[in-house]
Amino acid sequence: MKITGYRTLTAQQHWRRSIGDVNGHITEAVTEVPIVILETDAGIEGVGLGSHADLARLFSAIDGEDPRGAAALFDRMLAQVFKSGHAGATYGGVATLDSAIWDIKAKAAGEPLWRLLGGRDRFVPGYASGLDIALDDDELASFYAEYAERGFVAGKLKGGLDLDTDLRRLAILSDALSRNSSRPGLMLDANESWQVKQAVRYVGALEEKVDLLWVEEPLRRWDAVGHARLSTAIRAAVATGENLTGVEQFRPLFEAGAPDVVQAGAVWGVSHLHRLALAAAARDLPISPVGYNANPAVAHVMTAVPNHLTTEVQSIDFAHGVLVDHEFIDGGIVLSDEPGAGIRIEEAVIEGARNGDGWADPAGPHMRPTRAGLRVVLDGVER
Structure with a gap:
């Protein structure tokens, strides 16, 4: 062939x-x-x-x-x-x-990809992630309640600008996910918006009220020393790595003892995830893929490595014309049992369903604000 x-x-x-x-x-x-x-x-x-x-x-x-x-x-x-x-x-x-x-x-x-890679069980534990910075309180509660109905016990909030707002919104997540656990897993994703001491003060204040599972991307992605310093100063785990392109880019973080949870973006593919997972396992670190919906194939890898913690699920739907034979039940993903990754493409549907500008919006979350990490007061107001 x-x-x-x-x-x-x-x-x-x-x-x-x-x-x-x-x-x-x-x-x-x-x-x-x-x-x-x-x-x-x-x-x-x-x-x-x-x-x-x-x-x-x-x-x-x-x-x-x-x-x-x-x-x-x-x-x-x-x-x-x-x-x-x-x-x-x-x-x-x-x-x-x-x-x-x-x-x-x-x-x-x-064979299904998970079986080919050496997996034994096609269930992949996951957590809910609303990409939710712009959702109001009712929308936030509704989103996480839907995942709670599917058995999810953990969720991740986007935040980092305003302490009082994040505390209120984390309480909403906790209430929604308490359907399945008296102590749901709560994470906060700051998307590289802090400096080290900002992160220490902010997370420390959160931890007076909330038991955080992890804080994600608190600092710039390459700041190995800063992540290590932060990890020793807070109770929560420090999770990072989703934007690093290549296993070798993790070397400085590993050497500094920086990540407590090793992350990888789903768009970096099957081989990357597999190699990174084993590199993390050699250091007794858990791995957690980010953005499963952007490339569902990577969930298959997680069945075949010894250190998978949980996988980010941002939606139970996929793009128009992208048919994924996966289920979302019992707090995770049940992978397809058909040969391959369980992804089928309806090309005619895709060509006929285009509507909207997507990431072309310059105000979208791919643009880093000029004053990110340089705000004197973290109260949600851009000055």
Whole structure:
């Protein structure tokens, strides 16, 4: 079997709510979902979600290759961009092709991807994440109540600007999720908006009232020393890593003892997640994928590693034309039992369903505010 070509599509996820974080939000949010369909001479096609970055240059590394050599093809793509480097957007292209290759490999073997990777159980524990900075209190309660009905016992709040607001909203999460536990897991995601001492003071004040499971991305993603200092100053775990592109980028954090929970963005693909999970396991650290909805294939990896903690679930729906054979029950994800990653694409539906500008909105959460980390007073007011 040989890889012969690929085609691309862009679906749209209609969130039916506002989404965002401390850096900004999109009202009535629509986001784009890049898709790659990898073709073979055996007629088996693989689906990868995540990015269209640098595909033409990367494809030359796998063109004509046998997709069953998935791990080696991942390294061939990294070698293909050796001079310019694979960090940043290019890593998204590598990962999307990688996910499609693994989908083909599992389909060719006639096995679900979780089984091919060595998983025993197709259940993946998860937590609810509303991307909820712009939701009012009633919307917030409604969102987490829906997940509580599905058995979820943990949720993550977007915050970091105003202590009183975060305390009120964390109480709403706790109330909603208390349906299934008297001590639900509560996380706060600050999306790199603090400096070290801001984080120590803010989280310390929160912890006078709330038992936090973790604080996520409190500092800039590369600040290994700062994360380590913070971890020793608060009770909550420090979770970070979702925006690091390549296992090697975690080395300074590991050496500094920075992360208590190792995170990886779902758009970085199957091979990345698997290798990072094992690197974390060697240091007795748990791993937690972020943004499962952007690439559901990565949940399969979590069945086959010894240190999976929980996976972020942001929606029980997917983009128009993206059919994912997964269920959300008992506080997690039940993966497909069909060969491959359980993702099917309806190309005609995708082409006919485009509506909205997606991430083109300049006020969206991908834009870091000028004064992030430099605010004198953290009271929710931008001065």
